[in-house]
Amino acid sequence: MSFIAGAGTTNIDLLYTGVKRIPDVGEEVYSKGFELQLGGGLPATLINLSRLGAPVKIVTELGEDIFSCFAKEKYSENNVQIENLYSGGGIPVNVTSAIILSDDRSFVTYGRGNIEPDDKAKERFYKLASGSKVTLMQTGGFLEVYKKLHDEGTVLILDTGWDDELSVEKYREYLMLADYYTPNRKEALKITGTNSEEDAISVLGEYFEKPVVKLDKDGCVGRENGKQIYIPSIDGFDCVDSTGAGDAFLAGFSYGIFNGYPFEDCLLFGNITGGKCVTEIGALSAYVTQQELLEIARRTK
Numbered sequence: 001m002s003f004i005a006g007a008g009t010t011n012i013d014l015l016y017t018g019v020k021r022i023p024d025v026g027e028e029v030y031s032k033g034f035e036l037q038l039g040g041g042l043p044a045t046l047i048n049l050s051r052l053g054a055p056v057k058i059v060t061e062l063g064e065d066i067f068s069c070f071a072k073e074k075y076s077e078n079n080v081q082i083e084n085l086y087s088g089g090g091i092p093v094n095v096t097s098a099i100i101l102s103d104d105r106s107f108v109t110y111g112r113g114n115i116e117p118d119d120k121a122k123e124r125f126y127k128l129a130s131g132s133k134v135t136l137m138q139t140g141g142f143l144e145v146y147k148k149l150h151d152e153g154t155v156l157i158l159d160t161g162w163d164d165e166l167s168v169e170k171y172r173e174y175l176m177l178a179d180y181y182t183p184n185r186k187e188a189l190k191i192t193g194t195n196s197e198e199d200a201i202s203v204l205g206e207y208f209e210k211p212v213v214k215l216d217k218d219g220c221v222g223r224e225n226g227k228q229i230y231i232p233s234i235d236g237f238d239c240v241d242s243t244g245a246g247d248a249f250l251a252g253f254s255y256g257i258f259n260g261y262p263f264e265d266c267l268l269f270g271n272i273t274g275g276k277c278v279t280e281i282g283a284l285s286a287y288v289t290q291q292e293l294l295e296i297a298r299r300t301k
Contacts, residue, residue: 004049004258005129006136007059007145009115010093011039012067013243017100017281031099033281038074039096040244040283042136045159047078048251048273053290054258055079057132059125061086061115067093083128085121100241100281117141129154134258136250137178139163139171146177155179157254159246166190168203175207180257182250182270184214197221201228210263214249216242219271224263231267234300237275244283249274252293265297272296 018032038044046056058075062068062084071093075082086092094111117125117140126145129135135149137158150156158178160171168175168191175181181204185197192203197213201223204211212222217239219232252273256266272293280286288296 002133002258003055003057003131004046004134004136004254005057005059005132006042006046006138007115007117007125007129007142008042008138009111009113010043010060010062010068010071011041011111012071012093012095013037013039013282014095014097015100015282016098019099019101021101022099022106035282035285036070037282038071038284039094040247041161042138042159042247043071043075043080044244044247044283045136045251045254046080047074047284048248048277048287049255049258050078050080051287051289052251052255052273052293054255055081057081057083057128059083059085059115059121059128061092063088063090063092065091065093067091067095083124085115085117085124098243105241105243114138114140134254136254137174139174143173143177146174150177155257157182157250157257159183159250160187160191162187162190168192178208180210180212180253181208182212182214182246182253184216184246188213198228212253212267214246214270214274216245220249220267222263222267229264229267231264231271234271234275234296237279239278241281242278243281245274245277247283248277248287255290255293268297268300269293272300 015035016031023029050056096109099106134155156178158181188200192200194200210224214220222229249270253266253270256269276288
């Protein structure tokens with residue numbers, strides 16, 4: 001059976017909501033709300049894909065600490081198959097305390113960021129992902145695995161995230177390897193060194209047959225056969241918290257690729273899943289089922 005795979009760190013979010021202000025040094029403020037959730041990144045994308053009915057597998061690092069145990073429970077609830085690379089006694093997940101204000105957010109994170117795989121970890125990821133129809137790429141230590149999967153015919157979808165040194169030169173190998181890349185507007189301008197999404201699309205078109213740029217609250221834009229395709233944001237999705245919106249967009253877009261939908265439909269699916277995500281606090285609180293996704297897409301078209 002075909003499936004979607006990926007390798008990445010698990011993120012845990014401690015969400016403090018209803019906070020009037022960020023406390024100064026030595027001060028304490030109380031929040032009106034608190035939630036413990038799985039955070040954004042690759043795990044959020046794969047969970048959203050599972051909720052859309054796609055079989056998914058992840059290589060990650062989980063320990064025996066309370067945060068890892070919470071993550072294991074959530075992966076199980078959402079039918080995500082896990083390959084655990086971690087055998088130490090520490091806390092291998094990233095833990096973020098997020099203070100959500102009415103108009104902004106502040107974060108403090110514990111963790112080392114990304115997985116730093118050795119040869120054994122790379123082999124375990126390859127063994128899990130081999131045979132996947134789609135694999136979600138992240139920058140880091142698994143480039144050799146992505147090359148093998150590419151040679152086997154797996155569709156590779158890249159998400160770099162933000163990097164102060166984001167550039168075509170730095171990530172050329174990933175751009176040359178991936179079939180699709182889904183940067184947001186800020187990332188697209190940074191990596192291409194351009195000043196508009198139109199120019200960014202043109203530069204990305206040198207690497208991708210169908211380049212994509214997410215336009216945040218304005219929807220997304222892509223290009224196919226030289227034709228620019230603009231998909232506006234979905235009416236009725238009011239933004240409460242933008243955490244995880246990009247991960248949710250990637251889930252909807254990847255769902256379309258996985259199921260063989262036309263490129264324009266894949267962009268629309270991404271707008272729907274990304275738009276729904278921002279209607280509640282956290283990366284995984286609000287989502288659509290497969291049936292809801294297809295119905296909203298039908299009405300929107």
